[in-house]
Amino acid sequence: MSVQIFKLFSIFFPLILSPLLFGVINKTKAFFAGRKGMSVLQPYYDIFKLIQKENIYSQTTSSIFKISPVIGLICVYMALFIMPFAGIPAIFSFKGDFILLAYLFGLSRFFTVVAALDTGSSFEGMGASREVTFSAITESVFFLSLIALILITKEYSLSGISPYSSEKHFSIILPVMLLVSVAIFLISLAENSRIPVDDPNTHLELTMIHEVMILDYSSADLAVIQYLSSIKMWIFFSIIANILLPHTFYVSLTNIFYFFIIIFSLAVLTGIIESSIARLRMLKVPQFIIGAACLSLIAVILAFK
Amino acid sequence: MKGEKLLHKLTDKFDINFGDIPKRDNDDFREAVVASLKNKSRIGAFFGHLLANNNVDIIAILIPENKNHIEIIRTEICNSYHAITHDIPSAHLFEREIAEQWGIFPEAHPWLKPIRFHKSYRDSHNFFYDPDKTEILPSFTDFFRVEGEEIHEVAVGPVHAGIIEPGHFRFQCYGENVFHLEISLGYQHRGIEKALAGGPDKRSMHLIETAAGDTTIGHTTTYCKIIESLSNINISPKADAVRCIALELERLANHTGDLGALAADVGFLPTASYCGRLRGDLLNLTAYICGNRFGRGIVRPGGVAFDIDELTALNLSNRLLTIFKDLKNAINLMLDTASVMARFEETGKLSKNMAETLGLVGVAARACGIDTDIRKQFPTKIQTKFPFNNPPVCKTGDVYARAYQRWFEIQESMEFISKLLKEQFDGKLIEENWELQPNRLALSLVEGWRGQICHVAITDNNGKFACYKIVDPSFHNWTGLAIALRNQQISDFPLCNKSFNLSYCGHDL
Numbered sequence: 001m002s003v004q005i006f007k008l009f010s011i012f013f014p015l016i017l018s019p020l021l022f023g024v025i026n027k028t029k030a031f032f033a034g035r036k037g038m039s040v041l042q043p044y045y046d047i048f049k050l051i052q053k054e055n056i057y058s059q060t061t062s063s064i065f066k067i068s069p070v071i072g073l074i075c076v077y078m079a080l081f082i083m084p085f086a087g088i089p090a091i092f093s094f095k096g097d098f099i100l101l102a103y104l105f106g107l108s109r110f111f112t113v114v115a116a117l118d119t120g121s122s123f124e125g126m127g128a129s130r131e132v133t134f135s136a137i138t139e140s141v142f143f144l145s146l147i148a149l150i151l152i153t154k155e156y157s158l159s160g161i162s163p164y165s166s167e168k169h170f171s172i173i174l175p176v177m178l179l180v181s182v183a184i185f186l187i188s189l190a191e192n193s194r195i196p197v198d199d200p201n202t203h204l205e206l207t208m209i210h211e212v213m214i215l216d217y218s219s220a221d222l223a224v225i226q227y228l229s230s231i232k233m234w235i236f237f238s239i240i241a242n243i244l245l246p247h248t249f250y251v252s253l254t255n256i257f258y259f260f261i262i263i264f265s266l267a268v269l270t271g272i273i274e275s276s277i278a279r280l281r282m283l284k285v286p287q288f289i290i291g292a293a294c295l296s297l298i299a300v301i302l303a304f305k
Numbered sequence: 306m307k308g309e310k311l312l313h314k315l316t317d318k319f320d321i322n323f324g325d326i327p328k329r330d331n332d333d334f335r336e337a338v339v340a341s342l343k344n345k346s347r348i349g350a351f352f353g354h355l356l357a358n359n360n361v362d363i364i365a366i367l368i369p370e371n372k373n374h375i376e377i378i379r380t381e382i383c384n385s386y387h388a389i390t391h392d393i394p395s396a397h398l399f400e401r402e403i404a405e406q407w408g409i410f411p412e413a414h415p416w417l418k419p420i421r422f423h424k425s426y427r428d429s430h431n432f433f434y435d436p437d438k439t440e441i442l443p444s445f446t447d448f449f450r451v452e453g454e455e456i457h458e459v460a461v462g463p464v465h466a467g468i469i470e471p472g473h474f475r476f477q478c479y480g481e482n483v484f485h486l487e488i489s490l491g492y493q494h495r496g497i498e499k500a501l502a503g504g505p506d507k508r509s510m511h512l513i514e515t516a517a518g519d520t521t522i523g524h525t526t527t528y529c530k531i532i533e534s535l536s537n538i539n540i541s542p543k544a545d546a547v548r549c550i551a552l553e554l555e556r557l558a559n560h561t562g563d564l565g566a567l568a569a570d571v572g573f574l575p576t577a578s579y580c581g582r583l584r585g586d587l588l589n590l591t592a593y594i595c596g597n598r599f600g601r602g603i604v605r606p607g608g609v610a611f612d613i614d615e616l617t618a619l620n621l622s623n624r625l626l627t628i629f630k631d632l633k634n635a636i637n638l639m640l641d642t643a644s645v646m647a648r649f650e651e652t653g654k655l656s657k658n659m660a661e662t663l664g665l666v667g668v669a670a671r672a673c674g675i676d677t678d679i680r681k682q683f684p685t686k687i688q689t690k691f692p693f694n695n696p697p698v699c700k701t702g703d704v705y706a707r708a709y710q711r712w713f714e715i716q717e718s719m720e721f722i723s724k725l726l727k728e729q730f731d732g733k734l735i736e737e738n739w740e741l742q743p744n745r746l747a748l749s750l751v752e753g754w755r756g757q758i759c760h761v762a763i764t765d766n767n768g769k770f771a772c773y774k775i776v777d778p779s780f781h782n783w784t785g786l787a788i789a790l791r792n793q794q795i796s797d798f799p800l801c802n803k804s805f806n807l808s809y810c811g812h813d814l
Contacts, residue, residue, distance in 0.1 A: 029574055032574065032575055033575050033577070033578035034575070034578065035578055122457065125457075126459065126481075201572075202570075203466040204570065205461065205465075205466045206795055206796055206798050207570075207797075207798075207799055207800075274574065275574050275575060276642075277573070277642065277644040278573040278644040278647070280648075281647065281648055281794065281797070282481060282794050282796040282797075
């Protein structure tokens, strides 16, 4: 019975803590740039500030533009219901729930893209075309990574595919676990529009991918978009944390502690990456994602052994 | 060659009685200008001057490469002449400017459009617009279009997502590839040249200081040199030294800012934020001398308004040394990072040949391997004593070359300033009494941080400006940016744009 209640953690914590990830990334970047940087709570202030502002819609847009952020938010909310939390299984788990996860993100992306096209701006059209091109590749990497996990665990749901439950030899489990984690981390950089794929801080409309699609949003809509992208990042990081942590099926404080450590270390790592390398040339982005695909392919080959 | 004899050469002092400028007929003028420009010279200025009979004198000022003279020639035109753009592509914006300002038709000009979107300055001669039209809006004109099913057009600006000046960019794209870019400016046109006519008066100095805000010292120095040569004063070594230091400080601050901005454009944060801070520190050095970060008020006709005494010089050198140490780390960090180099190299490439054809000046030209620098070609007395004689270091003409050339020039300027600060120069700070000679033409050249700044002034019977012409280096270089973008990724545009970092208001005036 107690586990049932603790399952709600998987929804409760991301809702409260996910904007903190952006705060941690920004603080890390500030540290490397030799700046004091904004408070880690700044993303919360931003969301609060945006909610109070007046909504302005472009006259060329239709209702699709207005509903798109809400649909995106619903999609990531629903995704939280199938995400395990620190070894505690998800509220709902069933065979192939990872496919639902991928396509919940897909649906959210579809509406972002359609809303971008709805504005009729040529920049947003370009951003949409880039987003769709790159996400078509990242999606396959995501599936490839999970296939590797399925192969070693013979389980088909996100709550079950912990490498620790595998019966294979440790010398296979460990490399698969690490390769898959790295691959998912790399695609999470692409999916969450971070450097080296996209630059969340740029104001240059011609080079942006994700940011350009939301140029026309203001106030509460923009707050919703920022909030949902932080939850999305949380989900990606928690997939990695769930791979690296043993699934306990009961509430373990150590496990929860390590879970948070992993998620926030990944945020710090993202910040370090953003501080130490430049953005890739747009042409090279597919090569970057294919690099991640190679890692997961190796994991799949190993898992077959 | 026949053409050469038609031109008048100015050697030591760049001023001349207006009547002494050789006046040729249109064909001879054309032949002489084309011959000189084909024979490795570049345009200093090419502009119209209204005569009493409502005709226009076209005056060409040409700067031969690596020689210490300037060529000048003029011709009188009423309605039209045969454009030289076909033979000399670098004249293309100049001829458009003449057509717009004076309602003169340059026949067979391949791309005749307004550039600043204003009415003609000459009564009853309007080329682009109906004189009764009350409002002329910038960029309301035809643009080059590429036709095709998969071609799409991207229009950027005049309102941009960042805090930059207004300009309109039209890309003809094939997917992410740019086939053609056309740049349309004119949003910042304030009519500075027209407002300067009738001067010099109390406002003239301020108009010049704001011609291009980031090149305040460059433009004011050029203007003051004109006043000095028109009134026959020589400035003291002390004033010359202060001007040279201020000019190099301006170069340091802007080059540092540009390198930081290049880093920011590729998302390389450490260098971006360090250079942002250091640019501020360098601007503060200018403020330390004159109280204004952009150097307003320091250069004045007849000399300078602020002295650099021994204590100031000592403080300046110490602060420069600290800044240079940090700057060296920040820039080397960027240049040693492979991911940054992957973005810089082979992006926005211009060949030396193309750069010469387009008549590029300044950093952009030097990055292509063209050895053009007014500080070398026409040095002031101080610049002769402490010469800038290094050839350009890069030849590739890509973003990397423009970045590295800037870093190289930063080191050069640092060395120059620290040498100057160790010396003491004597002489009067400023000569305040001056009067312009009537009916003369004077021109002056200064190597601003972007490149060659050229001003030309013609005085009337009363010793007032009848005509004042400003040619900012940006005016030469904007076409270079458009051509550099060909066959590039559209997402690399901001990076290329930043590597040129041209002035919008310097172009629009």
